[in-house]
Amino acid sequence: MSQDEVILRRxxxxxxDDVWHLHRSASEAVGVYGPQGVWEDDLRNVGEVYIASGGDFVVAHIGSLLAAMGGLKPVDDDVAELKRMRVHPAFQRRGLGRRILSELxxxxxxxxxxxxxxxxxTIQVGAQRIYETAGYIRRAEGMxxxxSVIFYKKRLARRDDC
Structure with missing residues (x-):
């Protein structure tokens, strides 16, 4: 397998452990890093919080390295919240964020x-660009x-809409 081949899977x-380390290193690289807290408990129990709840969580490997990840967490029957989109700093600006987003x-x-x-x-300008070019609409700002954060939402195209 080529070192650059991306394997995307659930x-x-x-x-x-790799998910936890990617979360912390990618967050630190963009300046969103603080003490560990309950707001990160979902990453200690990905299978239950994301997959067993009716959502999903995907990872992208390049060789043996976890290069990117992201999850879907159900809010209700119609809405899923996109969570924990992370791309390893060494693999940013290669389209992995867009691939994870498209897969999710x-x-x-x-x-x-x-x-x-x-x-x-608001400091994650690269993430804002990915979401906005993928059709996400800014709904509000808050804390x-x-x-300081920006809240986005996107209506998904169903297969029968195409």
């Missing part, structure tokens, strides 16, 4: 969701965990 239990949108449609909601900090 989270497995053996990914747990496809999975959300398959799971029957009509909307995806998300938030990102979460001490950070």
């Amino acid at each position: 989270f497995e239990t053996g990914d747990a 949108e496809s999975r959300a449609v398959s799971l029957g969701f009509k909307w995806i909601a998300l938030d990102t900090t 979460l965990h001490g950070y």
Whole structure:
């Protein structure tokens, strides 16, 4: 397998430590980093919080390295929240964020969701660009965990809409 070949798949239990480390290193790299807290408990139990709840969580590997990840967490029958989109700093600006986002949108449609909601900090300009070019609309701004954030939402195209 080529070092640059990307393997995109659903989270497995053996990914747990790599997911945690990617979350912390990617967050620190963009300046969104604080003491560990309950707001990160979902990453200690990805299988239950995301997959067993009716959402999903995907990881992208390049070689043996976890390069990117993201999850869908059900809010209600129609809305999934996009959470924990992270790309390893060494693999940024290669389209991995867009690939994860596209995969999660496809999975959300398959799971029957009509909307995806998300938030990102105002300092994460790269993330804002990805979401806005993918059709996400800014709905509001506010504060979460001490950070200024932007709330986005997107209506998903169902297969029968195409």
